Amino acid sequence: MAGEAPERVRTPLLALGVEVRPGEAAAAALGFAYFFALLAGYYILRPLREEMGIRGGVENLPWNFTATLLAMVAAVPLYSALVARVPRARAVPLVYRFFLSNLLAFHLLVRFGVAPREVARAFFVWVSVYNLFVVSVFWSFLTDLMTSDQAKRLFGFVAAGGSAGALVGPAAAGLLAGALGAANLLLVSAVLLELSTRAALGLVRWSRESGASAERAREERPGEAGEALGGGAFRGIGLVIRDRYLLGIAAQTLLFTLGSTFLYSHTARLVAAAVPESARRTALFAAVDFAVNLAALATQSLATGAFLTRLGLGAALGLVPALSAVGFVAAAALPGLVFLAAFQALRRALSYAVERPAREVLFTVVTREEKYKSKGFIDTVVYRLGDSGAAWLAQGVTSLGIGLGGSMLLGAPFGLVGLALALWLAREERRRESR
Numbered sequence: 001m002a003g004e005a006p007e008r009v010r011t012p013l014l015a016l017g018v019e020v021r022p023g024e025a026a027a028a029a030l031g032f033a034y035f036f037a038l039l040a041g042y043y044i045l046r047p048l049r050e051e052m053g054i055r056g057g058v059e060n061l062p063w064n065f066t067a068t069l070l071a072m073v074a075a076v077p078l079y080s081a082l083v084a085r086v087p088r089a090r091a092v093p094l095v096y097r098f099f100l101s102n103l104l105a106f107h108l109l110v111r112f113g114v115a116p117r118e119v120a121r122a123f124f125v126w127v128s129v130y131n132l133f134v135v136s137v138f139w140s141f142l143t144d145l146m147t148s149d150q151a152k153r154l155f156g157f158v159a160a161g162g163s164a165g166a167l168v169g170p171a172a173a174g175l176l177a178g179a180l181g182a183a184n185l186l187l188v189s190a191v192l193l194e195l196s197t198r199a200a201l202g203l204v205r206w207s208r209e210s211g212a213s214a215e216r217a218r219e220e221r222p223g224e225a226g227e228a229l230g231g232g233a234f235r236g237i238g239l240v241i242r243d244r245y246l247l248g249i250a251a252q253t254l255l256f257t258l259g260s261t262f263l264y265s266h267t268a269r270l271v272a273a274a275v276p277e278s279a280r281r282t283a284l285f286a287a288v289d290f291a292v293n294l295a296a297l298a299t300q301s302l303a304t305g306a307f308l309t310r311l312g313l314g315a316a317l318g319l320v321p322a323l324s325a326v327g328f329v330a331a332a333a334l335p336g337l338v339f340l341a342a343f344q345a346l347r348r349a350l351s352y353a354v355e356r357p358a359r360e361v362l363f364t365v366v367t368r369e370e371k372y373k374s375k376g377f378i379d380t381v382v383y384r385l386g387d388s389g390a391a392w393l394a395q396g397v398t399s400l401g402i403g404l405g406g407s408m409l410l411g412a413p414f415g416l417v418g419l420a421l422a423l424w425l426a427r428e429e430r431r432r433e434s435r
Contacts (some may be wrong), residue, residue: 002171002215005300012362015062019153020153020154023155024150024154026202026206026210027145027146027150027154027203027206027207027210028154028157028158030199030202030203030206030374031044031048031142031154031157031158031161031199031203032157032158032164033161033195033196033199034138034158034161034199034200034203035158035159035161035165035196036161036162036165036168037192037193037195037196037199038134038135038138038165038192038193038196039135039161039162039163039165039166039167039173040129040164040165040166040168040169041165041169041188041189041190041191041192041193041196042130042131042134042135042165042166042169042189042355043165043166043167043168043169043170043173043289043293044080044169044170044172044173044185044188044189044192045127045130045185045186046127046131046169046170046285046289049123049124049128050064051128052159059175062388062391062392062394062395064121064124064125064128064386064391065128065261065384065388065391066388066392067125068125068129068384068387068388069127069381069384069385069387069388070125070414071125071128071129072129072132072380072381072384072429073381073404074250075129075133075378075380076236076376076380079228079376080097080235080372080373080376080377083372083373084235084373088141088144088204088372089204091199091372092137092197092200093197093200093201093365095133095134095137095418096134096193096194096196096197096200097197098139098336099130099133099134099193100190100193100194100197102126102130103186103187103189103190103193104129104186104188104190106119106123106126106189107183107184107186107187107190109195110182110183110228111184124238124347128384128387129380132379132380132383132384133376133380134193134196135162135379136375136376136379136380137376138196138200139360139363139373139375139379140363140371140372141200141203142155142158142360143360143361143363143371144201144368144371144372145203145207145344145363147363148361148364148365148429148433150255150319151357151360151361151384152308152313152361155308155310155357155360155361156308156353156357157331158357159296159306159352159356159357160297162352163293163296163297163352163353164293164297165192166289166292166293166296166297166352167219167290167293167294167297168340170289170290171290172188172435173251176188191234191405206333215394220266220304234377235342235369235373235378236369236370236372236374236376237371237374238371239369239370239374240374240377240378243374245362245366245371245425245428245432246370246374246378248365248421248424248428249359249362249363249425250377250378250382251421252317252384252418252421252422252425253378253379253382253383254358254382254383254385254386255321255386255388255414255415255417255418255421256320256351256355256386256414256418257382257383257384257385257386257387257390258386258389258390258393258414259328259347259390259411259414259415259418260347260348260351260386260390261387261388261390261391261394262393262407262411262414263328263331263340263343263411264344264349264409265390265391265394265395266340266394266404266407266408267337267341267344269338270336270337270340270404271284271341274337288341288344288345289353291345291349292345292348292349292352293349293352295345295346295349295353296348296349296350296352296353297353299349299350299353308357308358309393310362312426312427312429313358313361313362313429313430313434314422314423314426316354316355316357316358317351317355317358317359317362317422317423317425317426318418318419318423318426319354319355320347320350320351320354320355320415320418321414321415321416321417321418321419321421321422322415322419323346323347323350323415324411324412324414324415324418325345325412325413325414325415325416327343327346327347328409328410328411328412328414328415328417329408329409329412330343331343331405331408331411332339332405332408332409332412333405335403335404335405335408361429362425362429363375364433365429365432365433366432373413393410394407397410
């Protein structure tokens with residue numbers, strides 16, 4: 001009957017506040033498993049990367065981020081060329097298995113002690129590239145498979161899989177590091193990456209068997225879902241420049257990253273000064289990661305879907321920018337390690353739990369080519385451009401003798417502009433969804 005609420009499936013997910021409709025339970029479970037395995041594998045690698053960054057000298061962090069940006073600039077056209085020629089069902093496994101081969105190569109280099117310093121630097125850059133790429137491919141894939149309505153209801157639960165993996169990953173690394181050694185932990189990460197690839201293939205089967213791919217194909221302009229996209233390797237960049245909606249998403253991503261890395265750079269300097277021992281720093285980073293992801297998991301499981309559907313996309317997108325504006329001003333008044341670490345942890349937790357799923361909803365109303373090519377460019381090159389720019393800005397204000405309190409005030413505009421942009425993006429998403 002017209003006006004009735006859609007039927008909901010009586011599944012355990014309803015107990016967590018997740019509204020699952022007929023035929024969606026398998027997709028929600030596979031999406032959860034996919035993101036769980038992907039981030040569990042990454043978070044086995046992350047504490048080592050963070051420690052390598054400080055061990056190499058916090059004054060060298062801008063160079064590390066710049067090297068990562070250059071690697072992204074080289075990798076994105078290759079990825080765009082792949083998805084232009086290879087259908088989705090083959091392109092996603094190819095990307096993941098390429099990175100899996102990289103993990104196996106690093107395993108051999110670390111195991112046999114080949115050029116330790118050079119391999120460590122390469123590993124820092126590689127992990128930074130790997131993280132953004134595999135997560136960007138994940139969200140491109142999910143926004144390609146699901147409608148805007150499904151995304152608003154299910155993405156919080158799916159994102160909770162990533163947070164659960166981000167809890168299990170560091171715990172597994174801590175438990176297994178002594179018994180297996182660093183080289184063999186890379187193999188554990190490789191196994192988890194392969195499991196995420198199998199889950200992605202399961203989602204392709206769900207899409208075909210449930211009829212979701214046919215529904216999405218009717219919505220898309222560039223052809224039937226699942227086909228190769230065509231076009232050139234650099235077309236995604238042009239699409240961003242010509243479309244104010246995509247340009248707005250790029251600007252929002254850039255502002256978020258500028259704030260994140262600006263805060264991270266100053267916090268890293270305080271950690272380096274306060275905690276000189278390498279092992280204690282690694283343990284500290286692991287503990288912060290655990291706390292952040294535990295908070296994000298609880299929020300995603302219980303509240304994100306309701307936040308998006310009841311309070312709206314604008315509130316979800318604007319939450320972290322608003323917190324950032326207030327937090328940077330407060331950090332200027334309380335410029336110490338404890339406050340900065342707590343501010344950074346809260347900001348990261350709310351980003352993982354609310355802001356990132358909300359930002360991915362924005363891509364459900366664009367074309368498949370924009371989902372893969374333009375989104376890949378935004379999530380990698382634009383993101384790392386913010387990293388590099390913020391790292392150099394932090395070093396610049398430090399070299400000019402500007403104190404920590406004054407430096408924190410520079411971060412407040414990132415949040416204020418981001419808040420205004422978030423509200424505009426939410427309005428534009430509603431307009432595009434309804435047309």
